[in-house]
Amino acid sequence: MISVLLAVSLIQAPASFDHPKHAKLFPSCTSCHGGAAPGKSQAAMWPDSASCASCHDGTIESKVTWHAPTEPRRTNLRFDHQAHVRAVTGTPPACTACHTETGASRMAVRPAVVGRCLDCHGIRTAHLVAPDSACATCHLSLARAVTLTRADVAGFAEPPSHEDARWVAREGHGAVVRSTLTANCATCHAREFCYQCHAGGSPPPAIAVLASDPRSTALVAHRAPASHGANFADRHGALAGVNTASCASCHIRSDCLDCHRSSAAAAPGYHPAGFLSRHPAAAYAREASCSDCHNERSFCASCHEQSGVVATRGLRTGYHDARQFFTAGHGGAARQSLESCISCHTQNDCLPCHSAVGARRINPHGPGFDAERLRRKNGQMCTVCHGASVPTP
Secondary structure, three states: OOOOOOOOOOOOOOOOOOOHHHOOOOOOHHHOOHHHOOOOOOOOOOOOHHHHHOOOOOOOOOOOOOOOOOOOOOOOEOOOHHHHHHHOOOOOOOOHHHHOOOOOOOOOOOOOOHHHHHHHOOOOOOHHHOOHHHHHHHEOOOOOOOOOOHHHHHOOOOOHHHHOHHHHOOOOHHHHHHHHHHHHHHHOOOHHHHOOOOOOOOOOHHHHHOOOOHHHHHOOOOOOOOOOOOOHHHHHHHHHHHOHHHHHOOOOHHHHHHHHOOOHHHOOOOOOOOHHHHHHHHHHHOOOOHHHOOOHHHHHHHHHHHOOOOOOOOOOOOOOOOOOOHHHHHHHHHHHOHHHHHOOOOHHHOOOOOOOOOOOOOOOOOOOOOHHHHHHHHHHHHHHHHOOOOOOO
């Protein structure tokens, strides 16, 4: 699964206390940090300033002025010492299991070592490339991490997966959003972040799953194409109509259908008003590829049959623009949009007229036809009309 942003653990470092210098004075970490001891949920996590003053009284040691922090930690960690102690089977781990690097001395402490957390939770990879499903194990969603400032959010590191140019394309964030949005993307993102690209009247419904949090815009959606500016959702229809190939460089059909056709009867306006009356011309002119969204054989046929627009006499009426003399011009129409022909016809439908061995013997070969070149390219095509008796020069 492709990784999503895992927020950096933002924990204020304590005032510059020299732990190694005090190693012989404090044999146990919980001598000062009582709140980390099993069963001491009501004890303070920080030392009592009065206990520091018992040595630093100006006589035994120089005076110090220190008070425990009163502001909540700026963090999005969901860690709780007592909850971890209760969850561990057997003897609880020592403080050094989380707060020192491998091989470091007991008092060479530091904020929790992320690699140790990952090892304990069975995640055998680097922090930012951990699976999406691991985010919520250690981190609160952005909306719940209320102590983080906008500057903290701006400092979130971007995982390698997001640096891939394909992330905003078909292999990337769209698939993640559709499958794992709630718990994982929400670690770093909120609706306002998505609206930087998906602005306008019809954003993808999946965005509504995210909570609202203006801080999320501190993460700039810098990989969106330049054309995807403000309110692009309201403007993209005209641009897509002019050049669908440009859209297809990043998007696949399902990306469009998520909004434009959850069901055929509830289409929220993919085609402009009045399109039905002129769609034959649009299909012939290839304003868009009908087959990108429709199965031409089943979708077109069922609609035409229900509407009573059916061919009752060969090429004369019905589907063919209801033109009485469509037969006279059908060759040009076929050359212009053969795909529309094969949505209803098979090659055998042409043979009653276009066959060198029977029927009306109407030559299907245009001016300048090079039979030898075509035979070398795909000789089997010749046998469809000529059978085993393919003429030779």
